[in-house]
Amino acid sequence: MIRLDGVTKQYPDGTVAVDDLSLTAPDRAITVLVGPSGCGKTTTLRMINRMIEPTSGSVTIDGQDVLAMDAAQLRRGIGYVIQHGGLFPHHTVERNVAAVPLLLGTAKREAISRARELLELVGLDPALGRRYPSQLSGGQQQRVGVARALAADPPVMLMDEPFSAVDPVVREQLQDEFLRLQGELGKTIVMVTHDIDEAIKLGDHVAVLQVGGRIAQLARPAELLAHPADNFVADFLGRDRGYRALGFDSASVPLHDEPTIPLGATVAEAAARAGSDGWVLVVDDRRHPQGWARPTDLPGEGSIDERSLALGGTLARVGGPLRVALDAALSSPSRRGVVVDGDGALAGTCRATEVLSVIEARERPSDPGEHSAHAVH
Ligand SMILES: Nc1ncnc2c1ncn2[C@@H]1O[C@H](COP(=O)(O)OP(=O)(O)OP(=O)(O)O)[C@@H](O)[C@H]1O
Numbered sequence: 001m002i003r004l005d006g007v008t009k010q011y012p013d014g015t016v017a018v019d020d021l022s023l024t025a026p027d028r029a030i031t032v033l034v035g036p037s038g039c040g041k042t043t044t045l046r047m048i049n050r051m052i053e054p055t056s057g058s059v060t061i062d063g064q065d066v067l068a069m070d071a072a073q074l075r076r077g078i079g080y081v082i083q084h085g086g087l088f089p090h091h092t093v094e095r096n097v098a099a100v101p102l103l104l105g106t107a108k109r110e111a112i113s114r115a116r117e118l119l120e121l122v123g124l125d126p127a128l129g130r131r132y133p134s135q136l137s138g139g140q141q142q143r144v145g146v147a148r149a150l151a152a153d154p155p156v157m158l159m160d161e162p163f164s165a166v167d168p169v170v171r172e173q174l175q176d177e178f179l180r181l182q183g184e185l186g187k188t189i190v191m192v193t194h195d196i197d198e199a200i201k202l203g204d205h206v207a208v209l210q211v212g213g214r215i216a217q218l219a220r221p222a223e224l225l226a227h228p229a230d231n232f233v234a235d236f237l238g239r240d241r242g243y244r245a246l247g248f249d250s251a252s253v254p255l256h257d258e259p260t261i262p263l264g265a266t267v268a269e270a271a272a273r274a275g276s277d278g279w280v281l282v283v284d285d286r287r288h289p290q291g292w293a294r295p296t297d298l299p300g301e302g303s304i305d306e307r308s309l310a311l312g313g314t315l316a317r318v319g320g321p322l323r324v325a326l327d328a329a330l331s332s333p334s335r336r337g338v339v340v341d342g343d344g345a346l347a348g349t350c351r352a353t354e355v356l357s358v359i360e361a362r363e364r365p366s367d368p369g370e371h372s373a374h375a376v377h
Helices: 041-048 071-076 093-097 099-103 108-121 126-130 138-150 168-185 196-202 221-226 231-237 241-248 267-273 322-331 352-363
Strands: 002-010 016-025 030-034 056-061 078-082 156-160 188-193 205-210 214-219 260-262 280-283 289-293 315-317 336-340 346-351
Touching: 002 041, 016 041, 016 188, 016 214, 030 041, 030 196, 041 056, 041 156, 041 188, 071 078, 078 138, 093 099, 093 108, 093 126, 093 138, 099 108, 108 126, 108 138, 138 156, 138 168, 168 196, 188 196, 196 221, 205 221, 205 231, 214 221, 214 231, 221 231, 221 241, 241 322, 260 267, 267 280, 280 346, 315 322, 322 336, 322 346, 322 352, 346 352
Parallel strands: 030 188, 030 205, 078 156, 156 188, 260 280, 315 336
Antiparallel strands: 002 016, 002 056, 205 214, 280 289, 336 346
């Protein structure tokens, strides 16, 4: 557990970057510091590994006062990831990843072989290890940065805008893989970002800071969205708060049996199975949804192949977030949201109005919940 107690940082020019800040980052969880530019996020993070010394207050890790520890040793025991990966340009990628273990005296062969394993762990081809950082894409460099921070297997990781230097699609991939990795590794992480969506996606706990380095609110993401402490937090959270909160609200929704046809069926067979709106769901031989077809749009004598499919909607999972279920219905060409089980096979379809009924029933817990069709838990 990382604990900051009444921590203040005043820079020599008089700027108070962090003002009497107290914060606990629990073990094996991701605590995110988020806030507008200049609110003291980076300063706070760097006081944990003593790259910046607090003016007053205390910082402890597992009860040990970091100010009483040797700063270089402390830093080697804490993974640190920054924007762009912060790699040494004149060292190969694997040498970069092995940097801290080598410093700590690990034999070169062992350190390099571990570096290759780590590259794989963060989703990179170990063959990239022999390249130099400039020969990698931005997203690859950031993965290397994460691999390097993990190399000494530190229980604590500090991450400063680790995913911000890449485009939104790569960023999303990196975030998803990072969450998967954290699920396996369970590090104690403090992360800084200026992006509230990233904070909400990645944080177990989110501290919203305001300029001057004070905490406006510290809460779990769902709580933040549902009950922002004040106008500053509400403004910072931005639009669609109510809708985004549904992303954290998982529930079963009424499922309906959906007639399907296999890929390769004739258009005539598809027409016979289609609903009154003309749409029919196409599945493969494992009953994994492939998309929607409307036989009336297709030449009568043909068969259903991939080219016959309309762009499908998003998929929801049984018992998953209500936001995803609602989106599956709204984005489906037939307005019937496709819901799959844990293996990706069709479980049924859901309707937007029924998802909304579930939402309304949950918001009034005293009301008996309505259920039609078969609800799956
Ligand atoms: N070395 C320094 N000397 C004086 N003031 C500083 C110094 N470093 C940072 N500051 C000031 O301290 C405040 C907090 O800076 P910090 O970098 O911690 O903010 P931040 O929230 O990480 O910002 P950003 O999101 O823009 O990176 C800012 O007003 C900044 O100008």
